[in-house]
Structure formats: structure tokens, C-alpha cells
Amino acid sequence: MSRNTLILYIIILAASILGPILLPAYTQQMAILWVMILMASTWDILGGQMGYNSLGNITFFGVGMYLSAIIQISMFYDVGEYTSAFGAIKPEFTDSQYFTGFFLGIIGAGLGSMILSLLLGFIVFGLRGPYFAIGTLGVAITAGQITGTIDYIGGGSGISMPFFPGDIYFRSIFFYILCFLLAASVHLILRWLYSTQFGLAINAIRDDEDKAEAMGIPTLRYKQFGWAIAAFFMGCIGAVFGNMVGFIEPIEVAFPTPTFGIFMVAMALLGGKGTLWGPVIGAVLFHLVKETTWTYLLGWQYVALGLIIILNIVFFQQGIMGWLQTKFPEKFGIFIDDKTHEESRVAMDDK
């Protein structure tokens, strides 16, 4: 880790500690910012680094949310009775009961999503390119529709999550810290993973999957591993997000394909896909623009969102990081070797 990166991390850490202290009213917004960063980063494992553009990563978000709800409630109540009472049962947990359920819920959500991603991977990784995107989109939408029909977990009318013990201020800080820790650990884990053999292998899959396979890389295993990491953290963040919102419901909260599902793609593209920092920058910019302009665009915000996506795709595909890389290649360690350059130029002239 170079000195500049270390300074950058210290600045970010300071900003994320000072943020909720200086602006306590925006703590939840900042927590959602970390959620967005996590989503964009995990999307980029497949979308940017591996060239598998998934539109269905949101499935794991919703699955994690529901799994954590089931785990948390079923520790002390019967889930079917709880949901069919439509909130008539007020769960009363002691502090220790709540937090045990909560953390077990997060871990269970992550592991459950991971197992689901491994199973799904056998089917959907046979698809490539746009087929993969459509296939995963179909999985996400179907997951939302089917969840709405299962009465055991509340069906279309949803579940209200157990009540947080403690006052509102402590609650917002608690969820802020959790979101921050999850996002930061995702970032650091990805930073390490991209520098290992795994990073090289998934980049090889992106560049040419058939050649990678011919070179002896077990492509399916790498693809599944990459997706499992994304699914694990999406499940964890889904569990946290569900508890933060307090009420979960299949279409709008748990499997929101038209909002979060496409936000994460848009953010990664805006920042520049296939880079470690691109999704982070994209998420910060996107969230800032969204939160500052949304209220003035009453009713038209999603029209604006569609326009942003189209404009971004049509005119600014490489994203901010990609643009910086073409503008200042030396800063990214891309040098043009004079000798090779000359040779290739001569070769071009000969043709």
C-alpha cells in the first residue's frame, strides 16, 4: 500500500467518523451511502472484473433480508403465527435476545445467499453476455413475485421486523457503523482479492473465457466463487437494511429491481467498471446527486434516472476512472515502451 493510498484511507476514515457527529440528521442517508458503495463494489466483481453483467444481484439482497427476518423472529416466536397476526403480536425481546438474533440473522443471511448463489450458478453460468444479464434479471423478478405468494413469511403484505431496543439516535448510529464496517470490509477484501491469482483469473475470463479455460483455469469454479462473495455480502447488507427500514415487503423493499437493482449497475458504470475505486466514486456521486435533486423533481425523478442512465451509457461509457485512465495513463502505471511502440508502428506500416 503506497503512502498516498494510506493517506486517502485515513481521510475517508476520518470523514466517515466525523460525518454522523457533525451532521446527525443525515446519519441514515450516510448509512444508505455505505449500502450503495457495497452494492456497486460487489456488482463490479462480476460486472466489471469478470465481464458477467448481472442484473439480478438484488436477488441476494432480498433473500438475505427475508432469511434474517425468519431467523430473528423464529428464535422466540412461530413465524407463521407472527406474520398472520399482521403486527398484532408485538415481539418483546430483551437486549441480549435482540442482538443475538440480529447477528445470527446477518450471518445466516449471508451464508444462505451464498448457498443459493452456488446453486443458481450451476444453471445461469452456462449463459454468456446479454443472455446472462436477462437470465439473472428474470431470476430477480421471479424471486420477488414468488416471495409475494408465500404466506408463511407474510406474502405480499410483508413482515415488520423486531423493534430495536434503545433510542432513535443510538439506533441510527448503530446501523451506520454496521453499514460502514460491512462496506469497508468488502472494499478491503476486494482490494486483496484483486491482487491475488483470483483477480488475474477473473480478468482472464473477462478477456477471453474460452482461452482462459484452454489455459487450464477452472472457469466455472472461479465464476461461482466470485458470485458467492458478492452474494454473501449482498445477503449481509440485505439483513442490515431490512432491520434498518424496520418493515420488509417483497416488491419495493426486498427485491427492488427497478431501483437498487439498476442503481448498482448505474453507479459502477458512472464511476468506471473494472476498477477498485470506480464503483466507490460512482456510488458517492450518484447518491449525492440523487439526494440533493430528488426532492425538486417530484414525480419526475425516475424519468430523470432513466435519462441519466441513457446519457451515461451513450456518451460516457468508460466512466470516471476509465476517463482518468485514458487521460493520465502514467498515474495508473500504464507506460508506453518506446521500443515496442516503434516496433508495432513499423509492423502497422508494413501492412
Added chain:
Amino acid sequence: MIDNLNLLFVYAPIMNIQVILDGIFVGAVFALSAYGLALVWGVMNVKNLAQGDFVIMGGFIALGLHEYLGIHPIISIPIVLILMFAYGWAVYKLIIKRVIDNDMFVSLLATFGLSLLMQQVMNLIYGPEVRIIDPELPIYEFFDFITVPMAKIISLILAAIFALIITIFMKKSRMGQAIRATAQDARAARVLGINTDNVYAFTFALNAAICGVAGVMVSIIWVLQPFYGITYSLRTFAIVTAAGLGNLPAVIGTGFVLGLIEKYTSIILGVEYEIAAAVVMLLVVLMWRQIQMRKNRQAVR
């Protein structure tokens, strides 16, 4: 579920006729929009995720014409055709033209953005309620069970005529030949003096027009809602992927098959599983193909 199965196959097998008829009527809509997608995909390699929104938009144009001008939806088909054709042309010139040379995911995302935009604009104009046009045509009843509205029969016949016209157009007309030539080899077509840009624009506009006609059918025989578009997009993708690209008769056949599958699923399991049926059909076809391919695979393990 067992009750429904018993009802279908033990107590009242005659119900099957109703389900099959409904499946065919719905399948006609799927087949039309899937045909359009196969055309665009095959000719210009653009995956249009706004396909379903084109369908819904056609339906809403018919609804608007019906509500404000009192034009009967079946008579409004030519108007919708022209409007959607113009719209498709404009979309091509503004968006698709710029993403056509890029890799596949770009066109997919650009059309996803377009789809979001269209949904929201339709939502702002018409509101999120589920709408339907009453075609004011007689409904026939057979055997006490089976109801066949005249509107569905007419729309099915119109769809068949429309499909026939398109097929003849693609075979005989100069533009149709140019489209097929471009699909085979765009560069060679350009060398031979075909303006491929115009061909692309025409293909995309034709796709929008076909979707518009499918949308009018939806507005008569089914319901319209601004956010239903994505489900049609998924179905058309499922159909085209399952049938295989470049196999137009199979695309139309799969459209009808999906219609039947969906109707049977919704009778046996419940209406909520209709989309799931489409996705499951796609996944089953893919798995089956993968197993087949694994047999042909010659890697040493």
C-alpha cells in the same frame, strides 16, 4: 393445486378448451413481440429491453384514442402502427444509433434506461391504475363453460394477417431483401450500395410498430398498466432465447407454447406464477442444452 388438477382433468376436461384458447390468444401477443425482438436482434445485434414497454405504449395509444376521440381499438391499429413506427425511428436516431457498434451489454443497459423512462412517463400520463378497453363486442358461450369474446377472435385473425404481411414483405419487397442482406453481412451490404443505417432505422421502427400492434391486442384482451412492460420484455427474451435466434418459425411457435404454459400454470398454481413459468421455461431449455453440450464436450477430465 390438486383440486385444480382434478378440476381440469377429472371433473371438467372441457375446461381445457378454454385454457388452450386463452393460451393461444395470449400466445399471439407474445409471438408478435418476440418476432420483433428476433428481427432487431438478428439484424442489428441490439437487445431491446424496452420491448415490453413498446407493447404497453401501443396499448396506451389505443386507450388514449379510444377515450378522447372514441376510436374503436381495432380501427385504431393503423394509427398506432404509424405512430409507433415514427417513435421507433426517433428512438433509433437518438439512442440506438450511438450504441449499435459497442459491445452487447451497452445496448442492453441503454434500452433498460429507455424502459425506465417510458414506464415513468406513461405512469405520469395515465396513472398507475390497471386499465382496460371495453371493445363492446359480443361474447360467445359454448357448453356453459367456455367463453370466447369476439374481440379476441378478431384480434387473433388480425395478428395472423399482420404476421403474413410482414413475412411477405420480408421476402418480396426491396426493403425486406435489404434487411435480410444486412443481417447476413452488413459490410458486404454496404459495399453493394445498401444504406445500412436506413435499414437499421427501418428495422427498429418496424419492431416498434409490431410491438404497437401487439399492444393494441393487449389492450383489448388483457389489462394495461405502465409497469407491466418489463414482464413482456422478460417473456420475449425467454421466447427468443429458448427458440434460438435466426429461427423465426420457432420463435412464433415458442410464443404460442409459452402462452399455453402460462395459462396452465396460472390455472393450476395461481396467477402470480405466470412470470415464473416463463423464466422456468427458459431455465429448463438452457439446462437441457447444457446437458446436451456436455455430451459433445471433448475435454479430458
